[in-house]
Amino acid sequence: MRRAGIDQSTKRSRIKMTSSPDKETEVQTSDQDPKSVKGLIDSQYETRVNASSGYWLCILLPFAFIINNIRYPKSSSAFDYKMTTIVSFGLCLQSIYIFTCILESRSKLLRICLISIPGICTSLFIQIILNQTTAVSVIWGLTTTLTYNYVYFKLLKTLPRSFTYGEASVAAQGLILFLMNGFLRIPHFVNNPPMTYMGQMNAIMITALSCLIVTLVLLYILKPLRNPVAFYPLMVALAVAVCTVPVTRQVPVVTLWNFIVSDLRRVAIIVFYIGLVGATIAAVNWRLQKDEKASTAVRKLFHLLVVFVYIPGLLYQCTFLYIASGVALAVMTVIETVRVIKVPPLYEALEKSFDVFADEKDCGNIALTPFYLLIGCSLPMWISPHACVTIDNALHNVILLMAGVLTVGIGDTAASTIGLAFGKHKLPNSTKSVEGTIANMVAQTLAVFLLVHFGYIHLNPISKLTTGFAIIFSSLIEAFTDQVDNLVLPLIFYITCIIT
Template sequence: MAFSTMVSLDRSITTNLEHGAIKTRPAKSNGIWCHMLLPCILCTYCLMDSVSGLYKVVTVLSCGLFSYCSLFVTFLSMSSLIVKEPDYGGCMTSSLISTLMLYDFSFSFLTSTLTMFSFLWLLRYCLMKCPMTFTIGEAMIVLQGVILFAVSSVIRFLVKNQDENEDLSYIYFIVQVVLVAVALMVTVLFSLSKGLRSVKTLISIVLTGGTFILILFHYKLGPDFIPQFLKYVFINNNRGKLMVFWIILTGLSVCALLLRTQLAVKADTVTRKTFHVLASLVFLSGILLDLPLMLLAAGIGLGLIVFVEALRISDIEPVTTVLQAAFLVYSDEKDCGRFAMTPLYLYIGLASPLLLVPFYQPKYTLELLSGVLSIGVGDTAASWFGSKYGVNKWSDSSKTMEGTAFNILSQVATVYALILFDLLDTRYAIFRTAIAATVTSLVEAKTDQVDNLVLPFTMLIALQFTRLIC
């Protein structure tokens, strides 16, 4: 009954989007189930673990966003006007839900209202101004993540958490400053008139952004912050070897990118998965060997990826031409909009468990690896094996049953290898992985949403529920 209702809603939404001339990313479905993933993860952790006050606030806000998304989907199944014309009724209802679930009324009402209205504005903007970039579900889950991350960062900056680890406070401050600087630089970049878009202007923007970062670091961390940072990254806890390993992997990725771009030969799916493997090795080694350093690197890396993508569409020559050439070689059929979302989704899929999992203890290591296992190992293995040996295809899908089976086996084998080398110490890890990998592989076989985005969240939810039976 629920499935048939979902299908009926999806068809109505597709019809209304066509009538309203709203161009979403071409796909067989709109992915209207995706908006459930993030709130489900946050609520489950709140129910199963003793999480921090900030985590509870973000969870409650996610419930408000979930209620708004549900209303949005319902209204969109009736008319496309919900996208084109501002309708704040759903925002007020969802804000009220969040307010009633929080504690202090003034803080709750202000936070929830700003969250809901920001989400509404961004959702309408992305669907109207970024044609063929998102499906409805992809837009919802991406913007849920953006809004909740921004709100949590602001709260963490304004309200000092006495229970927070000093190491994590140091990392969060650096990441926040870098991301704010990137946001400001990107805003200035797109505010420039066409005549000012030059390399000289770009250098000025970068230097100004760098100066902004240095001033804040100097003010907060002291005049010796540069040697302090270098010591933290390269010397503390013997991190030098790990950093060298990451630098080598990054160098290999850049070399592969440049070589393929010079050849101007379109990369196939298996070739693109090479970057999945290299990126996954970075996150796998970081999560297993040095989580704080991985968190720091992931935050700074996100800023760099966003800035590079902004440069690609900024019309600053010759930078834009070079980046666009690389994009055309490595893009797939899902990158048909203005933005290159697939590589960004890959990065988010690998890094998001670092923010969603509330504790960095051995008990939670398997959940921290949900992105690595689902897209770095499973999806890559399924793609390779399915293209080479796949014969029997799933109904209404281009994915093969052989690829799905190898997806499951590769994830279980990876976890077994980690246990064998004493790198993973999570109870019932193989059993839990087998169940979660099966669920994730079936979703991968049937969904037409971007795998890099939805699979890590799906696997994380599956791993959460395996804790109930283990």
């Protein structure tokens, strides 16, 4: 993302093949044998240009869930968390199947036989570990893995040049795991509304995002809904449904209001966030008036914005930040939907913003970089078995939840700024500079030092070594990977901290 331009000349060429008078399909040229499955897949799906396949990304999310269960067995003992862990492992197996068997095997019969193996393994784990019946285990195991297989290729087909193979696997895994959690939890929320604030905010966020996903599917299937006359009433109906669905003891909008006004410090944080949003809108508008492409340094200002949002939120109002991250994701999704399907009168301004602020990784039709930034900083909070719960282990409670802020908000910003200004010595087999990588490590270390110095966290000698190793390792990954660092680095830091 930093210190190097993109050579547009390396984009793969495409040819058009007409299959019928009124239908035209684009097929990507490839050096692969057209008779092989790999050649066929490469001809049908366009991955993000100037990036490797990134197959290794498929293990990150499942690995994070697995080590959470091993390291924090008491906090991870809930049925839905164990189910999520088992299914994530099955999705990892399905990803490996896609990357190996499908891409290399020429036998259609063999592929049909192998495609169900990850689902069968998942079913066995569900039956043995969670003590479920054979029928329930098979339904969950096969449904999740085969649905993942469909969603994975649907993402590559629908959003060409937006993902590498590995990035698409992370996106599909996250979507399937979220939908599964919604299916498991929403009926439980209706029958037994949660009592704690964290439980209530979790119920509201899961329900709201699930309703949004259903709405997006309807927009994808039913094109008349994209007309402004239908689109805006649909959005109003979505908002009403989210505010009134009975997943809390009081309707969600009342529960959320009571949660906000019950703490003056929470109100102060909200006022602070509103000020940041206003400043951001003003800055974006000022940049649009200049009518020129935003530089990397300008785009990194959004990373600093994330720092100002997440550090106070994690330290003082973690539960509110949890629900706010879900709201932000929903709002960004609606805004991007308006831009992509060209809903007047807003889409023209949004399209201009995309043209100005899109970076070299936004090669497809969707502006994924801002989503990756939000998701990367929020992911440690979302996957933690006890996020926002006060515990004695300060390393887990603060450092792990700040994995995205440290690596992306602070480290990557410092690396980009210093690398662009002073980077003269390139790392071997990388476009990144030694100076930028050192700046990455120093900035993260300084941030942790300040957190310790002002008493927000207390690290023993072993914890200090663990954090230091995670900083070094994530900085080196940032220097050498060509995958989306906003998504990769937080998971790398999170996993490294727990393992070591």
